[in-house]
Amino acid sequence: MKHRRLFVALTFASSLLVATANAGQLTRDNGALVGDNQNSQTAGAEGPVLLQDVHLIQKLQRFDRERIPERVVHARGAGAYGVFTASETLTDISQATLFTAGKQTPVFVRFSSVVHGNHSPETLRDPRGFATKFYTEQGNWDLVGNNFPTFFIRDAIKFPDMVHAFKPDPDKNYGTNRTLFDFFQHVPEATRTLTLLFSNEGTPASYREMDGSSVHAYKLVNADGQYRYVKFSWKSQQGVRNHDPRQAQTVQGQDFNHMSRDLITAIDAGNFPRWDLYLQVLEAEQLAKFDFDPLDATKIWPEELIPSRRIGSMELNRNPANIFQETEQVAMAPGNLIPGIEPSEDRLLQGRLFSYADTQMYRLGANHQQLPINRAKAEVNSNNQDGAMNSGARVGEVNYEPSTLQPRPQAASARYSNLPLDGMTQQRRIAREQNFRQAGELYRSFDRKKQQDLVQQLGSALGEADVAARQTMLSYFYKADAGYGEALTRVAKGDLSQVRALAQALVD
Numbered sequence: 001m002k003h004r005r006l007f008v009a010l011t012f013a014s015s016l017l018v019a020t021a022n023a024g025q026l027t028r029d030n031g032a033l034v035g036d037n038q039n040s041q042t043a044g045a046e047g048p049v050l051l052q053d054v055h056l057i058q059k060l061q062r063f064d065r066e067r068i069p070e071r072v073v074h075a076r077g078a079g080a081y082g083v084f085t086a087s088e089t090l091t092d093i094s095q096a097t098l099f100t101a102g103k104q105t106p107v108f109v110r111f112s113s114v115v116h117g118n119h120s121p122e123t124l125r126d127p128r129g130f131a132t133k134f135y136t137e138q139g140n141w142d143l144v145g146n147n148f149p150t151f152f153i154r155d156a157i158k159f160p161d162m163v164h165a166f167k168p169d170p171d172k173n174y175g176t177n178r179t180l181f182d183f184f185q186h187v188p189e190a191t192r193t194l195t196l197l198f199s200n201e202g203t204p205a206s207y208r209e210m211d212g213s214s215v216h217a218y219k220l221v222n223a224d225g226q227y228r229y230v231k232f233s234w235k236s237q238q239g240v241r242n243h244d245p246r247q248a249q250t251v252q253g254q255d256f257n258h259m260s261r262d263l264i265t266a267i268d269a270g271n272f273p274r275w276d277l278y279l280q281v282l283e284a285e286q287l288a289k290f291d292f293d294p295l296d297a298t299k300i301w302p303e304e305l306i307p308s309r310r311i312g313s314m315e316l317n318r319n320p321a322n323i324f325q326e327t328e329q330v331a332m333a334p335g336n337l338i339p340g341i342e343p344s345e346d347r348l349l350q351g352r353l354f355s356y357a358d359t360q361m362y363r364l365g366a367n368h369q370q371l372p373i374n375r376a377k378a379e380v381n382s383n384n385q386d387g388a389m390n391s392g393a394r395v396g397e398v399n400y401e402p403s404t405l406q407p408r409p410q411a412a413s414a415r416y417s418n419l420p421l422d423g424m425t426q427q428r429r430i431a432r433e434q435n436f437r438q439a440g441e442l443y444r445s446f447d448r449k450k451q452q453d454l455v456q457q458l459g460s461a462l463g464e465a466d467v468a469a470r471q472t473m474l475s476y477f478y479k480a481d482a483g484y485g486e487a488l489t490r491v492a493k494g495d496l497s498q499v500r501a502l503a504q505a506l507v508d
């Protein structure tokens with residue numbers, strides 16, 4: 001032990017010495033000084049470049065490897081550090097200690113658009129990601145949400161198909177409304193979220209002026225193992241501001257990085273954006289009492305039925321210094337949960353629990369949780385080991401459990417809660433689909449200008465769909481609200497009597 005300490009001290013001291021010797025001069029990755037960064041080493045004045053110019057070779061090799069796989073969705077994003085301050089103590093419903101009044105927890109937030117690639121215009125119509133990593137004393141908790149409070153689908157098995165339909169067509173490398181609605185004519189549960197997407201909510205003015213939502217229900221679990229279902233939402237203290245179609249076009253012509261630029265500029269100027277975190281709570285026995293399924297991610301929990309309360313606030317106050325190492329390498333995953341916060345049975349969330357960690361092992365590698373941006377502030381003491389780029393802190397001879405040599409007890413308090421179950425395995429749609437009602441309520445909540453912008457945008461997009469797909473889609477919006485459906489049918493040049501007949505056959 002003494003020897004190791006001495007070795008560490010010596011290595012550290014000598015690294016300091018070398019750093020001093022280099023004094024800010026250009027080096028290679030091994031720390032050796034570079035003699036000439038302008039001219040390759042050549043065989044004489046006329047001869048070829050020499051392979052022995054290791055600086056040149058390294059420079060080209062490293063450049064050739066600068067890209068890692070882009071996120072398969074949410075590729076374009078902007079991140080910032082900050083702090084979450086709890087305003088309520090929730091020990092009665094959760095053993096997660098970050099929910100202790102006055103307690104501060106450091107966070108990293110990454111906002112993003114969804115469909116379009118890295119460096120794509122931020123003016124494009126899209127839902128926006130709102131993902132928060134809380135570095136709590138009990139481990140990292142990631143609340144990976146969106147600005148929209150609902151999602152297009154309710155079952156993870158549809159996600160790859162949905163993303164394919166949204167992304168550029170494989171034979172063209174640009175997206176078309178023909179394939180988009182060819183898919184969505186089979187997905188009536190998307191009616192509410194498509195309404196949001198084609199409204200001005202689909203083109204937010206800035207990340208600072210955007211709300212956020214967990215979309216899914218999670219479970220909060222207390223020390224007695226009792227659980228309740230909850231939804232989280234962020235409310236912007238800056239208010240919500242969206243672009244209408246004309247403004248979006250104008251901004252796109254001027255600065256299509258407007259959302260990243262706004263966030264970075266505001267934080268640099270000390271104008272720190274803030275959000276309040278709200279919680280809605282349902283007892284398990286209340287789940288059956290609604291005419292919709294509260295664990296269906298295509299639904300909101302209406303405030304008038306399930307009021308929310310403020311449980312804390314967040315301030316973002318520091319920009320990343322290295323976008324790649326921080327914003328690009330951050331790995332937000334709904335499976336990063338801590339004792340006291342568990343997933344609900346929401347079928348979409350259940351698929352996400354697998355998908356994020358899986359893609360991050362591919363995108364960043366098996367040891368991505370050791371990267372500084374992802375590393376837990378709580379001690380990590382697992383037996384997971386080795387793998388590419390391992391810089392973890394596991395030491396000693398015991399890399400298994402149980403062990404008498406190095407006992408590492410489990411915490412009974414961290415056991416998952418118990419869910420009562422009966423019945424058979426099955427592959428069926430949920431019982432309370434109610435695909436259209438909340439879409440109609442949303443449409444009616446918009447003012448006239450917002451309704452007109454929506455009808456114009458969605459109606460002209462539907463006009464590009466094949467006739468049968470267009471008629472089916474129009475019947476969904478008609479079923480949500482007859483006035484909405486009629487207005488869309490006019491813009492999309494659909495057949496209103498057929499739309500009415502199709503809508504009549506739909507069940508809400």
Ligand code: HEM
Pocket residue numbers: 070071072073074077110111112128129130131144145146151155156157159213214215216297330331332348349351352355356359360363
């Ligand atoms: C089954 C449905 C879904 C699947 C399979 C899925 C899958 C993914 C994947 C693979 C990524 C890339 C992650 C990475 O490379 O780090 C991602 C990113 C993201 N997803 Fe989803 N997603 C789903 C639904 C949702 C929903 C419902 C929301 C919102 C509640 C959401 C919000 C996000 C956000 C915010 C990011 C970006 C995280 C970041 O900034 O790094 N996704 N999703």
